[in-house]
Amino acid sequence: MSSKFDTYQKRRLKSSYFSVIISIALVLFMVGVLGLILLKSTKVANHFKEKVxxxxxxxxxxxxxxxxxxxxxxxxxxxxxxxxxxxxxxxxxxxxxxxxxxxxxxxxxxxxxxxxxxxxxxxxxxxxxxxxxxxxxxxxxxxxxxxxDKPLIQLLTKNIQRISFWLLVLSSFFALIAILLINSSIRLTIYSKRFNIKTMQMVGATKSFIRKPFLWRSIQLGMLGALLSLIGLAIIVYYVDKYIPALELLKDYITLVYLVSGVVVSAFLITLISTFFATQRFLNLQTDELYY
Incomplete structure (x- = not known):
């Protein structure tokens, strides 16, 4: 009976990890696509400006x-x-x-x-x-x-400023959504282990000792999610470069480096910070509060 229960728990845990990875990957993919648009918007704007x-x-x-x-x-x-x-x-x-x-x-x-x-x-x-x-x-x-063409210059400048502003607002909004979604996924995963955390704390384990494996596991999940999102972004970049060669996406190494770095760093920081505060919350709870 105990063996079946352990198997069930492991399967449930793997399912939880899988859902976290997929959530992180989807959110980072969405943010990455928007980041790519934001990075390339400057190049597109410069392309039109240099025709003047x-x-x-x-x-x-x-x-x-x-x-x-x-x-x-x-x-x-x-x-x-x-x-x-x-x-x-x-x-x-x-x-x-x-x-x-x-x-x-x-x-x-x-x-x-x-x-x-x-x-x-x-x-x-x-x-x-x-x-x-x-x-x-x-x-x-x-x-x-x-x-x-003075009217063209005024119109071009005005439209570029307007588009840049709304892209920045949209990027900030999606970045906030990304943080909230990833944070929620990680909190749910740690919530399922709140009794383990409290048990370790009761037998004398320090907070840093308890927190360390959770941080490491979350960073691993975040990196796997980032890897999946980068695979999706690579496919997008390939097809966009194929059908819109004027953007020269595959040749724009600086933009690609920024994109990859942004996704990886975002995954690392969001998972690290979210896990730290989530574990801190359960470490500070009293035993009777774990049931709420």
Missing amino acids: AINLFLKDEVSKKEIRGFTAFLEKEPFTKKVIYISKSQAARDYSREIGEDFLTFLGKNPLKNGVDIYLKADYVTSEKMLALEQRFQKNAFVADVTY
């Missing part, structure tokens, strides 16, 4: 040699991502292609100017910084005019 260009139209009297020197100078500027020189003849061909007819046959001459498109690094694509660059280039002796 400031258009410099050069004066007619600027020579080709001066233009080469000017573009070489711009390429070395800290705000520059890429510089593209567009000659007035190239600009005329592009414009004729857009309107579907050769406008030069009507005008007799090319009214367009040589231009330089400066694609900026993401950090410089803000209304304030681009206005400062515009004012700077307007004072340049080679530049006749400076243009860029």
